[in-house]
Amino acid sequence: MIRPAVTSLILVAVAVALIYRAGAPPSAGNGNSNGSPSTITVLCAAGLSPVMGELTDVFESTAAEDSSIKIDVSYKGSAQLVALHRVAQSGDLLAAADTFYHQPLIDSGLCSPADIVAYQTPCLIVATDAAATGSIDETLLSGKFRTSIPKRGHAAIGRLVASIEGTEKYNSFSRLATVTRETVSQVAGDVDQGVVDIGIAWNTTSLQFENTKSLTVDAWQGYRSSIGVSVLSSSKNVAAAEAFKEFLGGQRAKGILKKHGYLVSDGPGHQGSVEAQP
Amino acid sequence: MTHGDRNFIKVISVVAAAYVGLLLAMVLANVMLITGDLASAWGTLARPEIQQAILLSLGTSLLSAVLSIWIGTGIAYLVSRERFPGQRLVDFLMDLPIFLPPLVIGISLLILFRRTPLAALDDVLGVAFYVPAIVLAQTVVGVAFVYRTMKATFDSMSTRQERIAQSLGCSRFGAFCKITLPQARQGLVTAAAIAWARSFGEFGPVLIFAGSIRGRTEVMPVSIYLELNSGNLIGAAMIALVMIAIAAVVLFVARAAADEQKISQEGGEQ
Amino acid sequence: MIELNKVNLRRGSFHLKNISMEIDRSGMHLLTGETGAGKTSIVEAICGLQAVESGTIDLRGADVTHKDPAGRSIGYLPQDAVLFDHLTVRDNLQFSCQARRWKSLRVRERVDSLAHSLGLVNLLERRTSSLSGGQKHLVALGRALAFEPDIVCLDEPFVTLDAQTREAMIDWFSTYVRENELTVLAVTHQPQWFNATAKTRWNIDGQGNVAKK
Incomplete structure (x- = not known):
C-alpha cells in the first residue's frame, strides 16, 4: 500500500505542478501584472471568438493599464450560452450573436439591457474560387449545389434568414440541404473544407475562413443582426464589467470590429434585431 | 486448420485490416492537411x-x-x-457515466453545483468554470471506467488467496494490499490507461461544466473546438496530432509497464 | 485444544449438522471420510475461513467462533496449496512472520531453517508459479509452519509428493510435531501413512456424522 500511495502522491504533485504551470499565463505583452488583477468572465458567442480575442488582448494591454482587469472569455453557441447561464448564473458580461438572445435573460432580470456594439449582415458563403451562382432559389432550391444550412432554432443567422424568406421556404432550404448545422462556424467550415459548395453565413464569417468568400444577396440587403453587450446580474465585479463594456462601445473597439468586417454605426440602429420585418 | 477455419481467419483479417486502415487513414488525413500549411500549424502550437x-x-x-x-x-x-443491500443499484449507477451522453454529465454537474444549495459552496470554492470543474468532470467518467475494469479483475480473482493470507495473520486490509492489489496489477495498469485516455479526451462535460474559457479552462479538446469555431481547421488538426502523439507515448508506457509485470511474473521458468 | 460443539455450517447447498469433536492433547490427529463428506469444510471452519451458522468452536480453551482467521493463529495447509504466485518462495515462507512483525533476523533464521528441512534452499528466490506440484506443496507446508503456530491444520498433506520424498517428509514432520508439542489435525485419505504417530482418528460418514474411531 505504501508504494502505490507514494507513487500516487508523486503523480498528483506532478499533475498539480503542470496545472499550476498552465494557470500562470505566459506574459503576452502585459507587464503590469503586479498585484492581483480583477478577472471578469465574458460569455461570448463562439462565432465572435477571433474579434473578441483581439478586443480582450487590446483591452488588457492598454485600456486597463491602471485598473489591471483580466478578461476570461467563455465561448459557446449563443443559444447554449443563454440556456446554460440560466443554470449557472455566473459570469460578468454577455455578448451573444444577436440581442434577440439577450431578451429572455433581460426579461427575467438576469442581465441588463444590451448595448449594441456592432452589426453583421447575412449573405451566402462560397469557396474563394467559386463563380457567381445566381438567385437564392437557383442556388438553394435547385438541388444543383451541395449546401450547408444553419438551423433556424440554433443559429442567429438561421432565425434572421428564415424571417426574411419565410419559415416555409427556409424549411425547404433545410430539407434540400446536404447538411444542417447549429452554428455559423460549422457552416463556414463545411464550405472551407469543400464539403459543400454553398452555405448561409454572416458577412464577417468568410473573413475567418481562408478558403471562403461572401456573396451578398439582393433580397437580404438591409437586414442585419445586432451584437450587443449586457452586464449580467451575477457579476461580482460590476465596475470592471462596465469598464470593458464601455471599451467595447468606444472608438478603439470600433476600429477592431471594422477590421473583422463588422458594421459599426454611431447613430441609433436602423433595423434593430433579427425580429424586425421589412 | 480446416478449410472453414482458414476462411474464418480470412474474414476477420479483412475486417481488422479495414478498420485499422481506417484509423490510420484518419490520422494520415490530419497529417496531410497540416503539411499543406506547416507554417500556420506551427503557428497555432x-x-x-x-x-x-x-x-x-x-x-x-x-x-x-x-x-x-x-x-x-x-x-x-x-x-x-x-x-x-443496494449492491445492484450501486453496480447500475456505476454505469451511468458510461452510457449517458457526456453532455448530460456536464449539465448535471452544472445544475448540481449552481442550482442547488451547493451553489453557496461553489461561490466560495470556485469549482464550476474553473480547473477543479475539469478534474471533476473527467474523474466522474474516469471512475466508472476504472470500476468496470477493476470489478472484472477482482471478480476473476479467487478470494482464496486473500482468505489464506488472513489465516496467516493478515488483516483484511493487509491481505488487500499484499495479495489482491499486486495480483490485480495488470488490471490496474489497464484501468489507469483507460481512465487517463478518457480524461485526456473528455470534451462534452468539460465544455458545459468548466466552460470553454480561453486560457483558464481550455484543455486540448476545447482548443480544437475553439480553433474550429474561428475557422482554424489546420490549427485544430495540429492540436489533434499533438494529442495523438501524447496519447501514443502515455499508452506505450502503460503497455510496457503491463508487459514488464507479465514477464516478471512468468520469469524463472524451468 | 480444539473443540467443536454442535457446529452447523453451510456452503451453498452443502450442509453439515451438529458436528462435535474434541481434540484435547497435542500430537497428530486424523480426520478421514469419503470425498465430499465435508472434511475440508470442518477444517476451514476451525481456521475461520468458513462461516459457522450455529454452534461454537473453542481453541486453547477460548471461544473463537466469531474471531477472524488472523486471530486464531492456526497454521493452515490448503489442499490446493494456494501459494501467492506473485511472490518468491522466500516471500511465501516469511509471509506470516512479516504479518506478525517479527524482527528481520528472526524471520531470516526461521525461513532458512524451514527451507533446509523441506529441501527448498535452492528455490528460495524463485517465483512459486514456476514450481512443480510437489515443491508447491512443501512451500505451502513451510508457510503454514513458519510463524511457529501451536495448532496446525493440514488438508491432504504429502499427497502430491513422490514416495521417497513423502517418507522423508512424514518422518521429519512427525519429529517436528513431537519436539514442538504441536496439535495437528490432518485431513487424509491415507491414514496408514500416519499409523506410527496418530493419537486419534475421526471419521465423517456420508450422512455427515463425525465419530471417533
Whole structure:
C-alpha cells in the first residue's frame, strides 16, 4: 500500500505542478501584472471568438493599464450560452450573436439591457474560387449545389434568414440541404473544407475562413443582426464589467470590429434585431 | 486448420485490416492537411493559450486518472467482495457515466453545483468554470471506467488467496494490499490507461461544466473546438496530432509497464 | 485444544449438522471420510475461513467462533496449496512472520531453517508459479509452519509428493510435531501413512456424522 500511495502522491504533485504551470499565463505583452488583477468572465458567442480575442488582448494591454482587469472569455453557441447561464448564473458580461438572445435573460432580470456594439449582415458563403451562382432559389432550391444550412432554432443567422424568406421556404432550404448545422462556424467550415459548395453565413464569417468568400444577396440587403453587450446580474465585479463594456462601445473597439468586417454605426440602429420585418 | 477455419481467419483479417486502415487513414488525413500549411500549424502550437492548454490537459488528465484509480478500485473491491443491500443499484449507477451522453454529465454537474444549495459552496470554492470543474468532470467518467475494469479483475480473482493470507495473520486490509492489489496489477495498469485516455479526451462535460474559457479552462479538446469555431481547421488538426502523439507515448508506457509485470511474473521458468 | 460443539455450517447447498469433536492433547490427529463428506469444510471452519451458522468452536480453551482467521493463529495447509504466485518462495515462507512483525533476523533464521528441512534452499528466490506440484506443496507446508503456530491444520498433506520424498517428509514432520508439542489435525485419505504417530482418528460418514474411531 505504501508504494502505490507514494507513487500516487508523486503523480498528483506532478499533475498539480503542470496545472499550476498552465494557470500562470505566459506574459503576452502585459507587464503590469503586479498585484492581483480583477478577472471578469465574458460569455461570448463562439462565432465572435477571433474579434473578441483581439478586443480582450487590446483591452488588457492598454485600456486597463491602471485598473489591471483580466478578461476570461467563455465561448459557446449563443443559444447554449443563454440556456446554460440560466443554470449557472455566473459570469460578468454577455455578448451573444444577436440581442434577440439577450431578451429572455433581460426579461427575467438576469442581465441588463444590451448595448449594441456592432452589426453583421447575412449573405451566402462560397469557396474563394467559386463563380457567381445566381438567385437564392437557383442556388438553394435547385438541388444543383451541395449546401450547408444553419438551423433556424440554433443559429442567429438561421432565425434572421428564415424571417426574411419565410419559415416555409427556409424549411425547404433545410430539407434540400446536404447538411444542417447549429452554428455559423460549422457552416463556414463545411464550405472551407469543400464539403459543400454553398452555405448561409454572416458577412464577417468568410473573413475567418481562408478558403471562403461572401456573396451578398439582393433580397437580404438591409437586414442585419445586432451584437450587443449586457452586464449580467451575477457579476461580482460590476465596475470592471462596465469598464470593458464601455471599451467595447468606444472608438478603439470600433476600429477592431471594422477590421473583422463588422458594421459599426454611431447613430441609433436602423433595423434593430433579427425580429424586425421589412 | 480446416478449410472453414482458414476462411474464418480470412474474414476477420479483412475486417481488422479495414478498420485499422481506417484509423490510420484518419490520422494520415490530419497529417496531410497540416503539411499543406506547416507554417500556420506551427503557428497555432506556438500560441501561449495552446501551450497552456497542453499543460493543463496533461495535468488535469493525470490528476483525474490518479483519483479515478483510487476511487474506482475501492468501489470495485467493495462490490466484488461484499454483499450489501443496494449492491445492484450501486453496480447500475456505476454505469451511468458510461452510457449517458457526456453532455448530460456536464449539465448535471452544472445544475448540481449552481442550482442547488451547493451553489453557496461553489461561490466560495470556485469549482464550476474553473480547473477543479475539469478534474471533476473527467474523474466522474474516469471512475466508472476504472470500476468496470477493476470489478472484472477482482471478480476473476479467487478470494482464496486473500482468505489464506488472513489465516496467516493478515488483516483484511493487509491481505488487500499484499495479495489482491499486486495480483490485480495488470488490471490496474489497464484501468489507469483507460481512465487517463478518457480524461485526456473528455470534451462534452468539460465544455458545459468548466466552460470553454480561453486560457483558464481550455484543455486540448476545447482548443480544437475553439480553433474550429474561428475557422482554424489546420490549427485544430495540429492540436489533434499533438494529442495523438501524447496519447501514443502515455499508452506505450502503460503497455510496457503491463508487459514488464507479465514477464516478471512468468520469469524463472524451468 | 480444539473443540467443536454442535457446529452447523453451510456452503451453498452443502450442509453439515451438529458436528462435535474434541481434540484435547497435542500430537497428530486424523480426520478421514469419503470425498465430499465435508472434511475440508470442518477444517476451514476451525481456521475461520468458513462461516459457522450455529454452534461454537473453542481453541486453547477460548471461544473463537466469531474471531477472524488472523486471530486464531492456526497454521493452515490448503489442499490446493494456494501459494501467492506473485511472490518468491522466500516471500511465501516469511509471509506470516512479516504479518506478525517479527524482527528481520528472526524471520531470516526461521525461513532458512524451514527451507533446509523441506529441501527448498535452492528455490528460495524463485517465483512459486514456476514450481512443480510437489515443491508447491512443501512451500505451502513451510508457510503454514513458519510463524511457529501451536495448532496446525493440514488438508491432504504429502499427497502430491513422490514416495521417497513423502517418507522423508512424514518422518521429519512427525519429529517436528513431537519436539514442538504441536496439535495437528490432518485431513487424509491415507491414514496408514500416519499409523506410527496418530493419537486419534475421526471419521465423517456420508450422512455427515463425525465419530471417533
